[in-house]
Amino acid sequence: MSDRKVGIWLYQNGGGDLIEKKLVVKLAERGIEAVTGLNLRHAYVANGSIYCLDSKGEEQKMEELDLFFSYNAGEQTQYQMYLYEALDRIIPCINNYHSFALTEDKFQTDYLLRNHGVDTPDFRLCHRDDSDRLHSFIDEWKQMVYKPTDGWGGVGLTKIDSPEALDMLMPFLNQMDIRYFYVEKFIDYDKTDYRIDIVDGEFVSCYGRKAGGSDWRTNVTSGGSVFVREADDEVIDLAKRAVKVTGLEIAGVDIIYDRSKEKYLVLEVNGIPAFATPEQEKMGLDFNDKKIDMIVDMIDKKTSKKDN
Numbered sequence: 001m002s003d004r005k006v007g008i009w010l011y012q013n014g015g016g017d018l019i020e021k022k023l024v025v026k027l028a029e030r031g032i033e034a035v036t037g038l039n040l041r042h043a044y045v046a047n048g049s050i051y052c053l054d055s056k057g058e059e060q061k062m063e064e065l066d067l068f069f070s071y072n073a074g075e076q077t078q079y080q081m082y083l084y085e086a087l088d089r090i091i092p093c094i095n096n097y098h099s100f101a102l103t104e105d106k107f108q109t110d111y112l113l114r115n116h117g118v119d120t121p122d123f124r125l126c127h128r129d130d131s132d133r134l135h136s137f138i139d140e141w142k143q144m145v146y147k148p149t150d151g152w153g154g155v156g157l158t159k160i161d162s163p164e165a166l167d168m169l170m171p172f173l174n175q176m177d178i179r180y181f182y183v184e185k186f187i188d189y190d191k192t193d194y195r196i197d198i199v200d201g202e203f204v205s206c207y208g209r210k211a212g213g214s215d216w217r218t219n220v221t222s223g224g225s226v227f228v229r230e231a232d233d234e235v236i237d238l239a240k241r242a243v244k245v246t247g248l249e250i251a252g253v254d255i256i257y258d259r260s261k262e263k264y265l266v267l268e269v270n271g272i273p274a275f276a277t278p279e280q281e282k283m284g285l286d287f288n289d290k291k292i293d294m295i296v297d298m299i300d301k302k303t304s305k306k307d308n
């Protein structure tokens with residue numbers, strides 16, 4: 001008998017469909033029914049109710065769920081985010097909307113992390129009309145990275161290694177519909193990073209990525225590859241502190257080692273860190289079951305009715 005009902009929207013590619021099946025079974029073992037395929041992209045709202053079709057084609061009133069688990073980076077739309085924001089005020093959502101929205105923006109996240117004593121690459125933000133200031137940054141740093149604040153997969157990242165390179169880039173930046181420029185100092189690192197997964201404040205797993213060929217980016221979409229990597233306490237502690245500041249229930253923290261400063265830096269906190277794909281599992285990334293168990297524990301905890 002299930003006394004609780006949770007909604008799930010999880011990516012289906014890269015083995016996500018198998019993860020979802022395991023999740024549903026493990027939730028059922030705890031007496032929690034799972035409704036899957038709840039893509040808010042296709043939902044509509046009538047007064048106080050968001051109506052969304054599930055994977056069986058049945059309509060679900062989202063407010064009747066005890067919790068909504070949203071985990072699909074690739075298919076996210078603005079409309080979906082808009083409804084996610086509204087729903088989060090009514091039922092518990094994982095991740096909670098505010099933390100998720102925060103970590104979708106690199107500047108907002110880094111600014112908050114810095115104000116809580118978490119080391120990140122040095123960064124600057126200025127108005128788009130303030131190109132003189134942008135030039136002063138490259139004069140000071142010699143090398144920097146221009147980043148769209150809402151980018152992913154390494155897309156739009158541009159390394160700038162001279163004032164001339166910045167001059168060449170300016171016409172392209174000016175064409176874009178943005179209000180501000182966000183740049184980071186280019187970090188001297190060994191072209192490898194750590195990805196630390198955290199669920200409910202606890203360490204799940206660590207793996208590494210290394211950049212492919214001559215690329216300076218470790219993203220798999222930029223030719224990078226993953227490898228099995230141990231994390232020491234310093235790296236894990238840094239990741240936990242970063243996640244705590246963001247408030248994310250589930251997170252993947254990207255960390256690199258700055259060889260000049262001789263310390264670890266948080267590059268990024270991701271709100272939808274992917275599970276290991278079937279290919280990555282074959283390479284030894286064996287954390288999926290542990291991560292599923294930790295997520296199930298957390299959902300169980302967050303939905304347990306106080307009057308039971």
Ligand SMILES: Nc1ncnc2c1ncn2[C@@H]1O[C@H](COP(=O)(O)OP(=O)(O)OP(=O)(O)O)[C@@H](O)[C@H]1O
Pocket residue numbers: 121145147151152153154155157184185186187188193216217218219254267268270
């Ligand atoms: N300041 C920096 N100095 C040197 N290398 C960097 C710097 N910032 C990023 N990189 C490299 O570029 C890669 C991509 O950067 P970042 O994670 O900020 O953007 P993204 O991957 O596009 O965003 P997301 O992870 O949200 O998809 C990093 O994994 C790292 O290898």
Ligand SMILES: [Mg+2]
Pocket residue numbers: 153154219254268
């Ligand atoms: Mg990244």
